[in-house]
Amino acid sequence: MTPRSKSKLVFAGPSRSAETLFKYISPEQVPVQYGGLSVDPCDLSLEDPASEIIVKPGTKRTVEIIIYEKCEIVWEIRVIGWEVSYKAEFVPEEKDAYTVVVQKPRKMKPSDEPVLTQSFKVNELGKVLLTVDNPTSKKKKLVYRFNVKPL
Template identity: 40%
Template sequence: MPNCLACLSRYIRIHEILIQYGGLKRENDFEFSVSDCKASEILLKPGSTETIGIPAVDVESTFIWDVTIVGGEVSYKEDFVPEDETCYTIIIQKDKKVSSPIRNAFKNTEAGKVVLTIKNSSSKKKRAFYRHKIKKSAI
């Protein structure tokens, strides 16, 4: 499937490729609408580690994100890093090997940021596509 996705992503935007083919599009998606479905891309050089930071300024917000990898398996983890340096980092997802699309969510109780870490330990370059949105709580 990675070769299929690599080929498809050259001609079709990643958010228009169905999830079963490695893209970000889900049938009846209630989280991401057409207006907020644009994905960003990062290049994962061989042996590199890249991070994606999603700032969390508003407390009690829910973060939702999608990540998909083109080119094979990588190590992936998710953390919430509080702004207050005396607080502990919260592990959302422990480090694991992934090659398929990922969707996750996290509700913060303090200011900080969600950090997604992607490590490409292979000798081939890969690409990662991601999108995120923040739902502010109604108080």
């Protein structure tokens, strides 16, 4: 093989394959079986960009999605390698209102669904909080995307 041909190839082991793919292809275009967010059928489209966050060992990271109107919000979340706890809740803007638990804290294992897709109908202003707790000694990559559909 010529040096030029070799320079066009990238090799990655199973534990680094998703991370390597994300350097060249956006997570929303990579199929689930390769560590991405692309699933069929899906309420999200390629126009809904994915975001990535690093969750350091022994820390929690929260994604905050501000809701400005009555709507239905749909999101996908994936943590490469899982082995984390995940929860989702809606916090209304009104001071006297109660927080709504959308997803109780749930320990996610690598054998669980590779991508979690959830939706929630919002009838008041507030914010959706997606929290990932990483109790392991390894950093994790959190990939998520969402879409807000007015009611």
